[in-house]
Amino acid sequence: xITVCRIxxxxxxxxxxxxxxxxxxxxxxxxxxxxxxxxxxxxxxxxSLADGWLEGCLVECPLHASSFDLRTGRPTCPxxxxxxxxHHVEVVDGLVLLHVNVGEPA
Amino acid sequence: MRSVLVxxxxxxxxxxxxxxxxxxxxxxxxxxxxxxxxxYDRPPLSKQFLTGEYDAAALALGDAEEYQDLDADWLLGxxxxxxxxxxxxxxxxxxxxxxADAVVIATGATARTLPGARGLAGVHxxxxxxxxEALRAELTTGRPAVxxxxxxxxxxxxxxxxxxxxxxxxxxxAAQAPLERALGREMGLxxxxxxxxxxxxxxxxxxxxxxxxxxxxxxxxxxxxxVVPADVVVVGVGARPATDWxxxxxxxxxxxxxxDAGCATDIPQVVAVGDVARCLDLFTGGHTxxxxxxxxxxxxxxxxxxLLTGVSAPAPAAAPYFWSDQYRHxxxxxxxxxxxxxxxxxxxxxxxxxxxxxxRREGRAVAVLAVDQAKAFVRMRRTLRACxxxxxxxx
Numbered sequence: 001x002i003t004v005c006r007i008x009x010x011x012x013x014x015x016x017x018x019x020x021x022x023x024x025x026x027x028x029x030x031x032x033x034x035x036x037x038x039x040x041x042x043x044x045x046x047x048s049l050a051d052g053w054l055e056g057c058l059v060e061c062p063l064h065a066s067s068f069d070l071r072t073g074r075p076t077c078p079x080x081x082x083x084x085x086x087h088h089v090e091v092v093d094g095l096v097l098l099h100v101n102v103g104e105p106a
Numbered sequence: 107m108r109s110v111l112v113x114x115x116x117x118x119x120x121x122x123x124x125x126x127x128x129x130x131x132x133x134x135x136x137x138x139x140x141x142x143x144x145x146y147d148r149p150p151l152s153k154q155f156l157t158g159e160y161d162a163a164a165l166a167l168g169d170a171e172e173y174q175d176l177d178a179d180w181l182l183g184x185x186x187x188x189x190x191x192x193x194x195x196x197x198x199x200x201x202x203x204x205x206a207d208a209v210v211i212a213t214g215a216t217a218r219t220l221p222g223a224r225g226l227a228g229v230h231x232x233x234x235x236x237x238x239e240a241l242r243a244e245l246t247t248g249r250p251a252v253x254x255x256x257x258x259x260x261x262x263x264x265x266x267x268x269x270x271x272x273x274x275x276x277x278x279x280a281a282q283a284p285l286e287r288a289l290g291r292e293m294g295l296x297x298x299x300x301x302x303x304x305x306x307x308x309x310x311x312x313x314x315x316x317x318x319x320x321x322x323x324x325x326x327x328x329x330x331x332x333v334v335p336a337d338v339v340v341v342g343v344g345a346r347p348a349t350d351w352x353x354x355x356x357x358x359x360x361x362x363x364x365x366d367a368g369c370a371t372d373i374p375q376v377v378a379v380g381d382v383a384r385c386l387d388l389f390t391g392g393h394t395x396x397x398x399x400x401x402x403x404x405x406x407x408x409x410x411x412x413l414l415t416g417v418s419a420p421a422p423a424a425a426p427y428f429w430s431d432q433y434r435h436x437x438x439x440x441x442x443x444x445x446x447x448x449x450x451x452x453x454x455x456x457x458x459x460x461x462x463x464x465x466r467r468e469g470r471a472v473a474v475l476a477v478d479q480a481k482a483f484v485r486m487r488r489t490l491r492a493c494x495x496x497x498x499x500x501x
Binding site: 045047048050051052053060062063064065078079081 | 488
């Protein structure tokens with residue numbers, strides 16, 4: 001388990017990239033009050049999804065506009081073909097906690 | 107419409123096939139491709155493929171499952187040589203005639219080279235997987251001195267890749283600043299500094315008089331008489347649209363196939379997409395051939411709607427966008443510049459080589475440039491959309 005930040009440091013519409021203590025970078029999103037965490041690196045080519053455009057529970061890659069559903073990690077349009085790993089994230093006592101999933105993507 | 111013929115099997119051609127199926131078209135699709143490969147992604151050819159990080163398999167745009175779902179007939183290694191528009195018949199180099207109810211022209215562009223390059227070993231252009239394999243083989247044999255002619259995006263990326271392989275690299279640019287037309291002089295000079303930062307010599311204002319060597323290149327002779335010695339020369343001086351096969355078709359061709367904003371040509375049920383198409387563009391305000399990866403992915407959707415509805419479809423109101431990865435920097439640009447458009451720094455600073463700038467014309471944001479500022483870029487890029495003034499539809 002990793003403490004990401006205080007919840008007020010991740011307001012709605014924002015994202016954070018976690019690089020410490022994780023096997024691969026993780027992006028944590030606050031999508032209108034609901035938190036999601038997925039692998040940060042686009043499955044198509046090297047780009048950080050925490051830098052992407054968040055709309056509802058979809059994030060659009062800043063490089064080639066592949067879109068991923070944060071609930072499942074699955075791409076909703078090309079060029080990405082492979083899914084992202086999703087991770088469990090929760091708020092406890094005002095802290096955003098990340099539980100990294102090392103299994104296969106959905 | 108029961109049959110569609112897509113001429114060109116790269117990103118735009120595949121995009122047309124995908125869009126046809128997404129829009130519910132259930133008829134026959136035949137794709138003609140001059141290369142022997144299924145569609146692959148070209149941008150990595152000058153980067154990850156050249157450095158060995160990617161192999162050819164990593165470039166594939168589709169996979170077996172998708173091709174099965176798309177259910178198209180791929181005629182690869184087949185070159186189209188003629189279009190007879192009235193009958194919408196395309197003739198292949200081997201004499202075969204293919205007839206369809208609609209034709210998508212997606213033949214792309216071919217790299218320009220220098221006079222005297224043909225028949226001289228060691229001189230390369232970079233457009234296809236074949237080109238990239240040949241160049242990679244030469245860059246990874248011994249330690250060749252490399253000269254790159256043209257400091258545009260291909261030239262800069264090849265220089266960056268060759269440098270990362272530990273090679274001695276000189277870039278020769280005719281203009282006073284690289285990328286001046288795309289980014290303006292000020293930002294072109296900033297990009298020029300990336301070469302120097304990484305130990306690559308950049309010669310600006312240097313016209314090329316010719317290539318030196320007999321049988322194999324030994325250097326590049328400049329207009330002022332200097333010679334840049336080189337074992338390998340890469341020519342990155344742009345591309346010309348692949349339209350020779352359309353001679354005599356009656357299509358209007360002038361630096362590309364002329365189209366309206368919906369990718370419709372002046373012949374019914376014939377559309378053009380990607381590098382070969384010169385469409386009416388909402389951002390440039392004229393007929394513009396946009397050689398960006400993003401255009402090759404966006405235009406097929408528009409073109410397919412035009413075909414399926416029979417009425418020229420509206421183009422997306424998104425600014426033209428491209429990116430370039432060089433010297434571990436990511437450059438992103440959206441919009442279209444005219445001389446006099448002034449960049450204004452809005453994030454970061456030039457010294458740290460991490461910044462974002464907005465270009466304005468009469469106070470209005472018309473373009474955005476970012477270097478290693480993807481987050482700022484995606485937000486500012488969206489503000490450009492609101493500035494589009496729709497052009498009147500051509501009569």
